[in-house]
Amino acid sequence: MEVNLTEANLSHSERFKSELISLLNEKQRSIWINMQQVTYVDSSFLGALVAALKHAISIQRDVVLISLQKDIDDMLKLIRLDKVFKIYNTEQEAKQAIV
Amino acid sequence: MANSSKHILLVDDNPLFLKLLARAFDKAGFNCYTASSGSEALLYLQKQVPDAILSDYEMPEMNGLEFRRNILREDRLKDIPFMFLTGFDDEKIRYSGLDLQAIDYVIKDTPVEVIIAKVNNLLHAVNKQRELSELEIRQTVAALNIKAVPEKVPAVNGLAIDFWHQDYQQIPGGDFIDFIEADGRYLFIVLGDIMGKKWKAWFFTFTYLSYIRAAVRFGVSDTDNSTASILQKINNVIYHDDGLRDILSSVALLRVNRETGQLSYAGAGDLPLLHYRAATQQLVQINSSGLLLGLLPEGNYTEQDIIMNAGDELFIFTDGLIDFAFGENKKSDYTAFAAKLQEHMANKQSFNELKHGLQQQSAQLVDDSSIIHIQKTT
Numbered sequence: 001m002e003v004n005l006t007e008a009n010l011s012h013s014e015r016f017k018s019e020l021i022s023l024l025n026e027k028q029r030s031i032w033i034n035m036q037q038v039t040y041v042d043s044s045f046l047g048a049l050v051a052a053l054k055h056a057i058s059i060q061r062d063v064v065l066i067s068l069q070k071d072i073d074d075m076l077k078l079i080r081l082d083k084v085f086k087i088y089n090t091e092q093e094a095k096q097a098i099v
Numbered sequence: 100m101a102n103s104s105k106h107i108l109l110v111d112d113n114p115l116f117l118k119l120l121a122r123a124f125d126k127a128g129f130n131c132y133t134a135s136s137g138s139e140a141l142l143y144l145q146k147q148v149p150d151a152i153l154s155d156y157e158m159p160e161m162n163g164l165e166f167r168r169n170i171l172r173e174d175r176l177k178d179i180p181f182m183f184l185t186g187f188d189d190e191k192i193r194y195s196g197l198d199l200q201a202i203d204y205v206i207k208d209t210p211v212e213v214i215i216a217k218v219n220n221l222l223h224a225v226n227k228q229r230e231l232s233e234l235e236i237r238q239t240v241a242a243l244n245i246k247a248v249p250e251k252v253p254a255v256n257g258l259a260i261d262f263w264h265q266d267y268q269q270i271p272g273g274d275f276i277d278f279i280e281a282d283g284r285y286l287f288i289v290l291g292d293i294m295g296k297k298w299k300a301w302f303f304t305f306t307y308l309s310y311i312r313a314a315v316r317f318g319v320s321d322t323d324n325s326t327a328s329i330l331q332k333i334n335n336v337i338y339h340d341d342g343l344r345d346i347l348s349s350v351a352l353l354r355v356n357r358e359t360g361q362l363s364y365a366g367a368g369d370l371p372l373l374h375y376r377a378a379t380q381q382l383v384q385i386n387s388s389g390l391l392l393g394l395l396p397e398g399n400y401t402e403q404d405i406i407m408n409a410g411d412e413l414f415i416f417t418d419g420l421i422d423f424a425f426g427e428n429k430k431s432d433y434t435a436f437a438a439k440l441q442e443h444m445a446n447k448q449s450f451n452e453l454k455h456g457l458q459q460q461s462a463q464l465v466d467d468s469s470i471i472h473i474q475k476t477t
Contacts, residue, residue: 013295015175017345040429043273043418043466047294051345054394075418075431079349079368080390 017048137161272467273300326365377410419468
């Protein structure tokens, strides 16, 4: 899945969360999210990502974040979310690490 | 009426008319986006939510009605004020349009100034209605006397405690602050931030605060009053509360020993605190280990003591303060906030001055913002 937004915020968060959760339920597989284009994530959107992660963990799956921009990567580290999301610089790197 | 911040989406398959319309709306101070078809407009709406949409009725491929039906299917978009432009005064179109909750329709021959005036009136009416609904909620909240931030700061010998809090767009949100007097000896300081914005986040602040207050009091009566075990107790309850399944929160929890002045701290997914050391005149980051409340059964909370010497200051804050808007863009930048604070300290400015500065800039904030300040006075 690719987040085709530069600013990921409140107006997208509910739909994004329900899409992620129904994808997890349907496919029963981990979700890879490419965040390359996203320069800012507000707390609602981050809340949606984390809610999906919690759901993924409950069915023993992962949420993989790929190509995070530096500001967002830094913020996730500051609040320890790098310990729960799987984070990779590129899809290639993620494939090598996971598959 | 000033429209400098109003975004309008104009949809018409006639490029000349669209250009004319856009130019006129531009001149009237609107930010315009134009689309030459319903599907192009829908693509734009995947990314942006304008304040109003003005759409032609007669268009090839997807006509205005179909376009409107598509919009109504999406919760995110369905309440955007919508107006139809029709080529002629057709009663049937008018009625089917109204049936689709189009708030108004305009005949294309109408002078463009009148079209702009109609859009302005429409936006004005919608805003007025929104303000009234919010006012009603605010009045109810005031009548219930529930608050997510305290009215007073506690007095502690040797420490000066103060805080500043600002709601995003004047609507209560997910930040909460509490000072809990557990017994004569211990004061607990809480700064939390429910993920999300506005009313939805705000409603959950009270559930969180109730759990936190209960856990602190049980902690003190249990004699296990470490901030880490209190956070783990709160986490246990929240993790298993189905009503809070999707609602996560960060919390910074500090315990002040009134007798010794000792400060202990544990954090749950909160931003690192900043400790200003008077001796070195530098800010030092204090990291904690814990995860957001409610995320995993084990939150990995650990307690640490914060040693404050006379003149030292401690800043505990939520992410609203590290989010910056520049032009149309936004970014989160903890380092930039820390640098700003360091500069403030270098200029020997007080917390009151910082509060004043933040208040002045509060229109630029992009989220709820809160900061607690603790200064060691003696």
